[in-house]
Amino acid sequence: MGMFQRDTEIYKNRDALREDYQPDELVGRDEELARYKTALQPVINGEQPNNIFLYGKTGVGKTAGTRFLLDHLSEDAAQYDDIELTIKILNCDGLSSSYQIATRLVNKFRDDSNQISTTGYPRATVYDMLWSELDECRGTIIIVLDEVDHIEDDSILYQLPRARANGNLSNAKIGIIGISNDFSFRDNLSPKVKSSLCEEELQFPAYNAEELIQILSQRAEVAFHDDVISDGVIQLCAAYGAKDAGDARQSLDLLMKAGDIARDNETDAVTDELVREARDELERGRIREGISGLTQHGHLVLYAVLTLERQDKTPARSRDIRPRYTSFAEQVGVDPLVPRRMRDHLGELSMLGIISAVERNEGRRGGTYREYSLDMDINMVLEALEETVSEVGIHESIEELVDHEKTLSEYS
Numbered sequence: 001m002g003m004f005q006r007d008t009e010i011y012k013n014r015d016a017l018r019e020d021y022q023p024d025e026l027v028g029r030d031e032e033l034a035r036y037k038t039a040l041q042p043v044i045n046g047e048q049p050n051n052i053f054l055y056g057k058t059g060v061g062k063t064a065g066t067r068f069l070l071d072h073l074s075e076d077a078a079q080y081d082d083i084e085l086t087i088k089i090l091n092c093d094g095l096s097s098s099y100q101i102a103t104r105l106v107n108k109f110r111d112d113s114n115q116i117s118t119t120g121y122p123r124a125t126v127y128d129m130l131w132s133e134l135d136e137c138r139g140t141i142i143i144v145l146d147e148v149d150h151i152e153d154d155s156i157l158y159q160l161p162r163a164r165a166n167g168n169l170s171n172a173k174i175g176i177i178g179i180s181n182d183f184s185f186r187d188n189l190s191p192k193v194k195s196s197l198c199e200e201e202l203q204f205p206a207y208n209a210e211e212l213i214q215i216l217s218q219r220a221e222v223a224f225h226d227d228v229i230s231d232g233v234i235q236l237c238a239a240y241g242a243k244d245a246g247d248a249r250q251s252l253d254l255l256m257k258a259g260d261i262a263r264d265n266e267t268d269a270v271t272d273e274l275v276r277e278a279r280d281e282l283e284r285g286r287i288r289e290g291i292s293g294l295t296q297h298g299h300l301v302l303y304a305v306l307t308l309e310r311q312d313k314t315p316a317r318s319r320d321i322r323p324r325y326t327s328f329a330e331q332v333g334v335d336p337l338v339p340r341r342m343r344d345h346l347g348e349l350s351m352l353g354i355i356s357a358v359e360r361n362e363g364r365r366g367g368t369y370r371e372y373s374l375d376m377d378i379n380m381v382l383e384a385l386e387e388t389v390s391e392v393g394i395h396e397s398i399e400e401l402v403d404h405e406k407t408l409s410e411y412s
């Protein structure tokens, strides 16, 4: 027998839980899709399409909803002889300038043998190439710029929606769909870009538990064999998902992780217990990843908050965290940061969701300050801080938590 054998007890089609799987129907998003459909209606009428700006937090179906509607739109448009519809989707992740966007777009309209180099042309030349590609297409063109907030300069976002008004296009009608999960992006656009790019604004809210149940049930039916999912598993994944961020991707990942653990354990059912185990494992991974990206001072600040948390001294103000942080810094032989810089680290930690920050008012005299506490499981954070603990030494507050077998070899 070979080293690898197929296991098919749990999954019928595991790929159905993956991000790139496109379900035939989108569930739990009816109202938003109805509004989106209305915004796209001019295309079928042969009119100038709207420019649409779609925003919402991560994993709320922006990309899936866009693909779903555009697939239908292009299928339905094919039935009208007088509509020639071209749709191009570009993900702007990794592309930071208008120049890069323009070259990628030119290449999207060209075949493989005719691609342009993505560097070396003056910007005006690339724009001219783009206008001629677009005009050659004729008809209606929809360009989707997913993760549009990665573009750091406005130029293309101004030029594209206005290409026809500015006389750069005569044959093609163009509509832009910008997608973003960065709420501040829209607000920071210059007024002239905002008014053209955000003609129609759509917002996708986070999913609630009911909606996540619909999404997870739909995928589970395709992904798992009958009777593998125990009662209540979908509800539990959805409840966690709704509590965390209402992110469908995160909930699907949780269900898949639970399925993977069942498969690894060679059991034949995915149970509540496995979902809890999966959640712990995913959370641990997220914490570890977040913490590993911090600098040494970030680690020391976090270690200080953690020990204060253990001593019930949280929520704590930054001036109360400072002495502990300073002594830890001295213990490892580095100069402590000035208070302002230390607060920046507290801010970063709270942005990552590792600690929480609550704003308070200072009595009648006004002035606000923040109080910080640990916002994650103390043991998980401690595990991720292992190296820092070994450098600084074990603080008395965590002695009980530290595995003493480990202490001798790793922490000392």
Ligand SMILES: Nc1ncnc2c1ncn2[C@@H]1O[C@H](COP(=O)(O)OP(=O)(O)OP(=O)(O)O)[C@@H](O)[C@H]1O
Binding pocket: 018, 019, 020, 021, 022, 023, 025, 026, 027, 028, 029, 056, 057, 058, 059, 060, 061, 062, 063, 064, 065, 180, 181, 215, 248, 249, 252
């Ligand atoms: N209503 C839905 N029905 C079925 N599956 C969905 C639905 N919404 C989201 N999903 C699934 O959840 C995952 C994440 O969705 P999607 O990529 O559309 O999120 P997004 O809002 O574009 O997130 P991001 O901003 O991170 O790109 C995908 O696998 C998608 O198929």
